[in-house]
Amino acid sequence: MPSHAGTPGLPLLEKAARILSAFEGRRSTLTLTDVVRHTGLSQTTVHRVMDQLVQIGWLGKDGRRYYLGLGLLELGAFASHHNRLRRAALPHLIALHQATGQWAHLSVLDHGEVLYLEQIGDPRHSTMPYQVGARLPAHCTAAGKALLAFGDTAVVQDLAGDLAPRTRRTLTSGDSLHSELAAVRAEGVAYDRQECFSGVTCVAAPLRGSGRALAAISLSRAGEHADLKRMAHQVAHCARATWASLFDSSRRFEEARREAAGPAPEGDTATVLSWLRFHEWD
Incomplete structure (x- = not known):
């Protein structure tokens, strides 16, 4: 004791x-x-x-x-969910950085903000004005636009009424945001043309199947003359590869869970906790 x-x-x-x-x-x-x-x-x-x-x-x-209580279990599941995302995305983010020399990111949407879960880059060559764990407004980031375009329309409506400018290029009207998100849905990628930070451009692709975006892969670089169209192709490829890895991991996990534990009794707290620990996929 x-x-x-x-x-x-x-x-x-x-x-x-x-x-x-x-x-x-x-x-x-x-x-x-x-x-x-x-x-x-x-x-x-x-x-x-x-x-x-x-x-x-x-x-x-x-x-x-x-x-x-359920509040703690929900929190644990949320952390586990982010951990699985990061594990699936990490090798593809590294490959994207190596292929482009630019900063590669993994992010999710949380209450109208983009939360950065992972970031791969070389600080000897360039730096980003944000780090892992940073939160940025969704309406002026490429990752945020990718997530909003393929996300909950209620979140977009809430944001559209209060678009605070961060640079002179930030979208500040609801109509301009809706038009931008329509273009993202049509093209499958989103852009940040110095809208969040002056001198930083970015392109992002949603991590999704046929439904809502689960996360976003993005590529950022300093400078006004980034070849965003070329970068967009590479980012979209990275997002597809990450989604495939995540889907395969989810399938393997479910097969292993069924074999190891069998069906979980409803309302059994000990079983749920055991499932959450197993869900870390160590």
């Missing part, structure tokens, strides 16, 4: 992490006493923190027993 020494001074996040770790393995439901025994924290602290975790949906409660 963990020692109680020094626990009063622990940060709140570390206390919460200790409490959540108590539910590892097959301990799908625990009492307050169980969690106190596992963490070494005081009963008062555990009760207070667990109540807060219940309120935000990271824990659930049934009588005197606690269990991992």
Whole structure:
């Protein structure tokens, strides 16, 4: 059992992490006493923190027993989803960078912003004004346009009413954005002609089958005279190759899951957690 020494001074996040770790393995439901025994924290602290975790949906409660809540499971699935995307895309991003010498990116759409999950480039030759983990407005980035064009129309409608300019070339009217997205759907690629950063151009292609875009592959370079049309062909090819890798990985994962675990009982928290850990595809 963990020692109680020094626990009063622990940060709140570390206390919460200790409490959540108590539910590892097959301990799908625990009492307050169980969690106190596992963490070494005081009963008062555990009760207070667990109540807060219940309120935000990271824990659930049934009588005197606690269990991992759907909010935490959704968060884990979201992280796992991004991890699979990155693993599938990484070799193709590296190949795209090597073939072009430019910066290759993988990104997803999150609440009207582009979130960059991966970035491959050579900082000795050029730099980008953003890094992995950065968020940029979707309406003025090539990746954002690719995702909006093949995404939820409600998101586009929300954005169209408030298009903040970042450079003198940024699209700032709803009509211009809708026209641009129509062109993206027709051509299958999107462009950023110094609309987000002065001196940086970009081309992107959606990662998708016949439905909505799951992510976007993009290629960026500094300078006004980038051959965007030639780059567009290479980016589209990279997106298709990444999609094929992701689809093949998904098929292999589902086959392995069925063979290893069989059908998961509905509502079984321990089984769902096991599935999420397996879903990391180590």
